[in-house]
Each structure stands twice: as C-alpha cells, then as structure tokens.
Amino acid sequence: MLLADGLRHAFGAVRALDDVSFTLHPGQTLAVFGPNGAGKTTLLKVLAGLIQPRGGRARIEGGRSAVGWIGHQPQLYGQLTVWENLQFWAGLYDVPEPAFVRRERDLVARLGLQAYEHQRVRELSRGLVQRVAIARALIHDPRVLLLDEPFTGLDRTAAEEFRAVLAAQAAAGRVTVLVTHNVEEGTELATDIAFMRSGRFVDMAPRHGRGAAEIADAYRRAVSGG
C-alpha cells in the first residue's frame, strides 16, 4: 500500500510539488503523465524517501526496503558482472542467501539473462542493461515499484518485453507508480491515470479501459486547459 498525503516541496522559488495526495493498493498501477519539469521525478523521489518533502508525508508499507526503483540510470556497477551486481544489491536489502539464489535464478530466467549472468555489465547492450536494472529492482521482492521514465533509450522490442515484465509484476500484487512524458508507452500498463502540471495533479482517474489515443487528447486538454 502506498499513501501520499498533501505532499508539498519546492526548490527555492520553484514549486515542485503542490499538495499532491493519492492512495494506491496492491495490484494498482498509476501512470503519471506531465511535461518535463512538472515535478514528476520529484514526486517519485519523495515517495522513495530520497527527498524529505517540505510539507505533507508519503508512506509506503514496509518502508524503504519494500521499494524497487527503475530509472534511466541503471544503478549498476559496470566492472561487476550481472550476478555480482545482483548479489551486492540483494545484500544491501538484507535478502537472505537462499532467497537470493532462488530469486536471482528466477529473474534471470524470466528476463532471458542466463547467457550473460557472468558477463560484466559494461559489456552489455542498452536493452540488456535495462533488463538487468529490472532484475536489480526486483531482487529484494519489493511491494512497490517506482519507475522514472523507464522506456527512454529502449527500442520497440525491448520496450515490449519491459511492459510484459511489468504487467506480470502488477498481477503479483505489486503497487507501481510509473512516471513519463510519453503517453503511448505508459497507458496499457496503468490501472489509474494522472496528469501533472507544475507540481499539481490536474486530474486523476481510473483508466476504465481507455486506449492510449483517448488518454492522449484527455492529457492535452487537461495540461493546456488548466
């Protein structure tokens, strides 16, 4: 469960978050669309606990160890192999050895990384690195997944695979918050849609099966009109 209650934050004079509140329950995936600088990344960082908000509070059941983060920076060490990276990060999340071995083998299989397990991350392609980043974010079995523009730099097939993995995660009862300025990418995954402009939720509603095109013009109306 994830709760955002009256979140406010500002960098100097610029208001990054202006009274943002919502609650998400397991299985829900919220896609937040908004132009660059609307405060999307700030929102994610506040939810993840990277930034202390000036006002209001964000609460995630299970605290920081229940949070998985995938951003355009893979958070991996190029010199280390895939396995070493996963082991390092799992260690930080205090994943017990047997659980680590089981989860690592399962994630590597599901993400098709068996052939690269002992290769240094530096030598992998962008698509593969993104998959390792996903494995890293899921290695400690987080209840909440925070995704910051995860599709950037991915070609069509890699994006497709990525969506498949995320869909499986939602089914497994995880809460996901996806932040992107690209409406087409985020829509299929979402159970709820929110439009964000200059730190405020202009609109937030369940998707009710609306397609990407429909959401796109609702987005244009909301962002320009408001």
Add this chain to the structure above:
Amino acid sequence: MRLLQTGRWITVIGLALLPAVYVRAISFTPVERMQGAAQKIFYLHVPAAIWTESAMVLVGVASIFFLFLKDPRLDRFAEASAEVGIVFGSIVLTTGPIWGKPIWGTWWTWDARLTLTLLLFLMYVGYLLLRGAVTDPGLRARYAAVLGICGMCLVPFVHLSVYMFRTLHPQPIVLKPSAPSLPGSMLATLAFSFVVFTVLFVGFVTQRYALSLLREQAAPHA
C-alpha cells in the same frame, strides 16, 4: 533596502573612525623602545587577525545552525562572514610581513600567527571556491555548511600544531593569560582600534549579506 542602508551607514562610521585610530596610534601612543615605530603596525595587525579567526568561528557556528534549521539566512550570513574574513585575512597577511621585515629580517616567517592566518585565508578561499563550484542553491548551502564546520574545528588544531612546531613570534603580549604586559596607553589604543575594526566587520558583513539577498531577489534560481 533597509538592511543595505544600515550596512552602509555602519561602514561609513567605521571608515570615519579609522583616521582617528591612525592619529591616536601614530602620535598619541609611545613608541616601543625595542622595535621602534614598526611596532605600531601591531594596532592594525592584531585586531584584523582576531577578526579573521573569529569570522571562521562565525562561519562554523552559522553552518551548524543552518544544518539544523535549514534557514537560508544563516547560509547567507556564513558566506558574508567568509568573504569579510578573506578581506581581514589579507590585511594580516600584508601587515604581518611588513612588520616582520624590520624586526626579524625576513618578509615571511612560519611563525604561529602568520601561518594560522595563511591557513585560514586558504580555507576561506576553498570555502568560496566550493560555493562557486556548486550551482544548486540547496546543495551549495549544505556543502558550504559542512566545510564551514570542519574549518572551525580545524582552527584549534592549527593553533596547537603551529605553536608547537617553532615560533619566532614575540610572546603574545595581549592574549597572555597573565595580566597584559602592555602599558595602559598602548592597550587603550589597541582596544580603540579593535572597536573600529569590529564596526567595520559588522558593516561589511551586513552589506555583503544584503548583497546576496538582493542577488537572490533579482534572479531567483530556476
């Protein structure tokens, strides 16, 4: 801007009193037998040195409170006193050698007071360089605070190590715990000079503080 006006007025008063200090030191205070006229540099050198060191303590204390209260005013004050610390430090680093040349025969001596001031001066420069190198105001303020606190904590260690290393500096006449061995009139002149330097310090810091306030209002960071 009211603050700027007060800062300017204080500085003007300070500068107006400065000639009074000069006159008093030069003509109304006895010449010291052993060192001759050069000893009168003492009346400028010591107050400036005291303020150079105190400015670092002010930066440190303001930084400590800043880390707790996150109040930008403290950060501005720390920056202002660091810059004024450099100004007073440069006075010490110029008058010191000028005083040293006739007395000890060399322009620069690694004695306690000068070495400490040089280190303080370099730390102020480092402090302002760090501030210059970081654009994001929040980050800059926090980094400057961390450095300011470390700087303040280093001062006592510099005192200890430099005094122990070797010192040519005449025993600290005024600061000696026992009764100051300065005749009344000299001590009075020193006190008067110290007051004027204090006025100048306050005037400069107030103006510099107001300046960064104006800069922030003029171009609020994106």
Add this chain to the structure above:
Amino acid sequence: MLRHAWRLARKDLLVEFRSRTAILSAVVFTVLVLMVFNFGRDPTAVAAVDLAPSILWVTFTFAAMLALNRAFQLELENQALDGLLLAPVSRSSIYLGKLIANLVFVATVEGIGLPLFALFFNVRVVPVHGPLVGIIALATLGFVAVGTLFSAMTARTRFAELLLPVLLLPFMIPPLIWAVLATATLLAGRPLSEAGGWLRLLAAFDILFVALAFVLFPATVNE
C-alpha cells in the same frame, strides 16, 4: 551497520582492484614522487636521514590525495549513488564503507611505498617498523576520514580534481606536522615516548574528525 559497510567496502575494492588502473597509477605516482625527492636534493648538502620524515609524509599525503579523488568517482561513473541512498542502509554505513575502502586503498599504496622509501633513502626502518606503522596508520586515518567526506561533495562538482586538494590540504597540514615530528623522533632512534605529545594530538584529530565526518556525511547526500 557494519555488515552493510563491509559489503559496500568489498564492492568498492572489488571494482577498484579489478580495474587496477587507479591502484597502479597511485603506486607508480608514489614511486615517482620518491624519485623526485631523491633527485631533487643535493646528496652532499642534506643527509637523507634529516629529510627522510618529510619525504615520506609528503609522498604519502599526495598518494592519499590521489586515492581520495577516486572515492566517490565510482558511484558517479556508474550513476549508482541514488541506488545506494534508496537502499535501507544508513548514511553512516555508506560513509563507513567508503572510509574502509579508501583506507585499504591508501594502505596498499603506503605498504608498497614504505619499503621503497627505506630502500631509496637507506633509512633503517626495520628496527622501528612497529611504531612507525602506528604513526602512519594514525595520520592516514585522519587524512582519509576528512578526505572521504570532502570527496563526497567535490565528486559531483565540475572540477573535482582541483577542488578536493584545495579543500583538503589545509586539513592535512596539522596531522602532517605531527607525523613528521613523530617520525623524525623515531628515525633518530629516540624512544617513542618523546613523540607522545604528537601522537596524542594525532589521535585527538582522528577521533574528532572521524566523528565529525559521520555526523556531517548525511548532510552531503540527503536532499
């Protein structure tokens, strides 16, 4: 906390010794500085023994400086700092991890530099190697504790390589003074007790600045 710190340190050292560029360049740098000292003095004018403490400590100061520049570079090159901050790991264990990694790195360089120093300047180090290593450890801890804290700040600025030395050197001077004096006493064969005052100062410096670094480190990473 220690567990996480050790895991972090192991990762740093694994990456550092796997890429080997940093450790090799630090060692080569140390040897070169020793050579510069050797050719930089007129052997007839100044006896090696008198100059030895300063040579040793200037070399170690700059070797430590080199290593500390790399401290947080790792996180930045791999853009993994956010990952560390996100993990349920206390800020002080991140600092402790970095501190341990840097200490091991600098100790390795010093471990190679010391025998070479003794060789190049035929200083009889063996009889006093015990207390000498003690002095080196005390001073290095002081350097690296402050250096790790500062490199967490300078790593993200534009000209980190220049800024770190400028910020760090004033903090290295007091420990450098005491270490040189203590080393001189030792190499001159006088009992260690004579250097007691300096060692106490070194210890006091270490305790204060390690504690200070632990307290201040979160301020350098938390937004």
Add this chain to the structure above:
Amino acid sequence: MPENTPYMVAAYIVAAAILVGYAVLLYRRTLKP
C-alpha cells in the same frame, strides 16, 4: 631604538587601502546586484 618608520607607514597605507578598497567594491556591487 631602530629607525623603521617607513615600514609602519607602508603597513598603515596598505591596511587602509584594503579596507577602503573593499568598502568601495562592496558599494559598487550593491548598486547593481
């Protein structure tokens, strides 16, 4: 008593120059922040 008045004069001039110089610099900087 050694005759070294010129040193005193030099030091006094330098100190005054720095103080007045900084005051002017500050004044000019505060005119156009």
